[in-house]
Amino acid sequence: MHQDMLQERFFEALVNGQRSEARRLADLACEIIGGPQAAMVDLLWPAYEQLDRLYRADQLSRMSYQFGTRLLRTLVEQLARQIPRGLSNGTSIVAFCGSSEAEEIGAQIAVEVLDAAGFTVRFAGGGIATDEILSHVHENRPDVLLMFASAASDLPGIRSVIDTLREINGSPNTRIVVGAGVFNRAPGLAEELGAEFSVLEPLSLVDALSKPRVTTERIEERKPMRRRARAA
Numbered sequence: 001m002h003q004d005m006l007q008e009r010f011f012e013a014l015v016n017g018q019r020s021e022a023r024r025l026a027d028l029a030c031e032i033i034g035g036p037q038a039a040m041v042d043l044l045w046p047a048y049e050q051l052d053r054l055y056r057a058d059q060l061s062r063m064s065y066q067f068g069t070r071l072l073r074t075l076v077e078q079l080a081r082q083i084p085r086g087l088s089n090g091t092s093i094v095a096f097c098g099s100s101e102a103e104e105i106g107a108q109i110a111v112e113v114l115d116a117a118g119f120t121v122r123f124a125g126g127g128i129a130t131d132e133i134l135s136h137v138h139e140n141r142p143d144v145l146l147m148f149a150s151a152a153s154d155l156p157g158i159r160s161v162i163d164t165l166r167e168i169n170g171s172p173n174t175r176i177v178v179g180a181g182v183f184n185r186a187p188g189l190a191e192e193l194g195a196e197f198s199v200l201e202p203l204s205l206v207d208a209l210s211k212p213r214v215t216t217e218r219i220e221e222r223k224p225m226r227r228r229a230r231a232a
Contacts, residue, residue: 017067150181
């Protein structure tokens with residue numbers, strides 16, 4: 001089975017709520033792509049993006065969307081437990097995201113990959129008030145503030161956080177990074193908001209945060225692994 005076919009069959013299993021089949025395909029991906037982290041990044045992440053994109057375009061029913069997101073979250077948690085953990089690199093991250101189910105799943109995938117790479121991550125998910133985010137960053141001074149957003153409606157809150165931190169010099173050494181959804185669809189948006197950079201997928205984020213601070217830019221997507229898969 002080629003990876004493209006594996007991704008197609010996995011997505012179909014998700015949106016039809018076929019839990020056993022989705023688990024079987026995720027296990028197969030671990031074997032043929034290169035372990036649980038590769039399966040997370042090259043199978044589950046594209047599925048999250050497709051779920052979010054189709055639902056926003058009204059090309060997926062609410063039932064199919066919820067079948068997919070609920071099952072995908074379960075698989076993210078299962079694979080995360082299998083990923084080997086690296087030694088701490090001493091970098092602290094606090095992460096937030098928009099309030100939709102898909103946004104939380106996308107952010108969770110990125111958080112799990114960062115955690116496995118040795119970053120110390122606190123993940124609050126979505127629905128956190130701007131003043132609470134500002135207070136946490138000001139008091140705890142994390143090395144990185146990471147914010148994910150799939151919807152344009154998330155942008156005013158992100159802009160407010162960034163502008164306020166700059167105005168009050170709340171945590172001057174904290175790197176502000178954004179990614180996913182709306183930032184993938186609008187190159188240059190991260191720079192406009194004042195973030196250091198935006199990223200397209202989790203391993204690119206790990207690579208970027210492992211390097212010194214850069215000027216605002218959009219970190220290009222890592223090319224997914226492509227291997228010939230044996231028949232399922």
